Amino acid sequence: MKVLFPRSLTMDRLEAISPAPAWRGEVRGLLGKLSEKLMSEPSATLKALGFWLRPAHLKQMALLVDGTRMRPRGKVLQVAPGNVDTLFIYVALLALWLGNVVVVRLSSRQGEDEARLLDILHALAETQCWSEELQRLVLVRCEYDDPDWTAQMSSADMRIFWGSDNTIRRLSTVPKPSHCIDLGMGHKHSLCLLHAKKVLDNKDGQLAALFLRDTLEFAQQGCASPRTLIWFGSASCVAAAQEVFWPAVEEVAKDFIATGRYQLDDASALERLSGLQQLALDGCVHDPWQRVGCLVRLPVEELSQRQELGHPAHGVVYEWAINDLSELAAQLKPWHQTLSYFGWDRSELTEWATHQAVLGLDRIESVGQALIFHPIWDGLNLLQQLGRQLR
């Protein structure tokens, strides 16, 4: 097990780190400082993290729980996903704020943002006033069968697993103390719901850019990125809206590519092609050649698990048209995570979803906001989960 942060931490010393009281002002100070530093980073991802950590937002988030009698869980273990290399830090910092000792196993592939984030953390840890709080944050890289890691897994008070359903199943079999709870953040498929008539009426010209931000920011790898676009409206209205929407998307996509915000490398293009061919071979879709600039549109007739598991990412968008929201409700499954939307008030859709007797949909966010992390994620209030509530 290789400890990446803090520097020169030994296993003995890791065992000796103890939790702190929840909501410490020092941690809030640390998060504020980190926010400042991140906001001046060139990476959009790190900037977004910095924005998320700003004091006003922390204050807002704190309102999500009755924090007066909360205490840390103890040692919170997290297995980070590799698809969005900075996602782990959101949960890790929330856990730290609640006083926990946080041990994160990072993905085997290091992205640029993760590397930069580590540099920033190292720099902060060298400053006297933050080093004590940062001691409770431990970032490691290791094989799953590393004995040091297995020991950590077996002595955790809470374990959070991001990954494929298989990975989560496998990780859950590692023994743990009986009081320890596991949270599994498994495979998800997200949707974007566009009101065709409102798209036609829309004059501000931002919609395409907002949609692409959700879709291409992490090359459609984040679970919250829309992979199925659902058009709402009559057939003629939908057709007219598509005529307006897609050329605008293509235009903005060019800009994404020109400015380096999105890049489809050859390996990804080949992966996408073989994925599309596989879908065609399975009879899921028609016409698998690559067409709309950096995006591929594939008309579908329904939401189906087979189709969704075979989604090749890298800019592939399934397109489905409905006349009534009940058609959508009928097909929602537990793995449908985010519904980003345009053309409704958020309250209309949350009201609608609350009254559907279905397991799917854990987030309803306005288009452009799909990737912004929220402490309420996958149906769980993480701030609540990361602490123990005293009666």
Add this chain to the structure above:
Amino acid sequence: MSPVSFIDEPVYGWSAGRKRPWLLEQLNQLTRNHLERCTDYRRLMDSVEGGRHAQTLADLYPLSVRLFKQNRLLSIDDDEVFRVLTSSGTTSQQVSRIYLDRETAALQSKALVKIMQPWLGRQRLPMLIIDHPGVITERSSFSARGAGIQGMMVFGRRPVYALNADLSPNWGAIDEFVESHRGQPILLFGFTFMVWQLLQALNEEGRSLALHDGVLVHSGGWKKLQDQAVDNATFKARSQHLFGVDRVHNFYGMVEQVGSVFVECERGHLHTPLFADLLIRDAQTGNLKPNGETGIIEVLSVLPRSYPGHVLLTEDRGRILGEDDCACGRMGKYFEVLGRVPRAEVRGCSDTVEPSKAEEY
């Protein structure tokens, strides 16, 4: 299927004007046959506009080689399966499975003989195989490497294996081989990386072999060698120096199209034989790239009859250097391979799984 009279035509003798229309007709015919006999292929091609009858070679719709890892693609009945070839790729732990009937297997062997004869002559040469005997006897490891070696064995006689089971040099066998064939033409064959390892061992021992009338034929990925910054020129020079051979021929081929291999000429260029051709495509758009530009290699072969592998998009990068005008005098396209497309980051939610310890062959 039309009779395979082309097998007796000169392998490097047809110019583009003659080869293209013939090849197009052959490949269109293969497309028709596979459409008729392979349901999966038909379902895929149904979704491709104009995929059924190509007007030019570029119009032929290539299947991604990866499909052979995920699907059982065959155009024959199960009881006609004569041999299944497997390979492990570098992109996933799944292996390609290629289903051969007797006809395709025989055609592959015949084509390989025709292709190699101009380089090796008609006589079977004493053969030193740079591998260990288990590679073809152990059924479990009978993969691309085993198949490749077995395919090449028809050009040799009294084969001797140069390596022990642990891949260390079997000096005794090597010395005896050199001794007993002194002054005779011989054939050395091995996978590029295995050959390089033997060269390294010779170098470390301060030894060299005197195989002056020998020809070295090698194939396989360059990735491990590229990691050690070894290029073709270095490889060739080292082989000539330490083995003593005067001719070294690399060839490019794959388990998905066994038989139609591309052999490197005296000028260092890989050549398309009559039975096969090569196109370079842009990975992103699928458009053809002009000669000289680097892109993804698509391979065309008239041999695959039992499985729909006649038009394949590989995951290798390369570029066409010219057609019908190589200084070596052979007709056909000549090209170079520039390695595999760098592995895509495996992302998505499954990514916490460790990358597979990818194998070269």
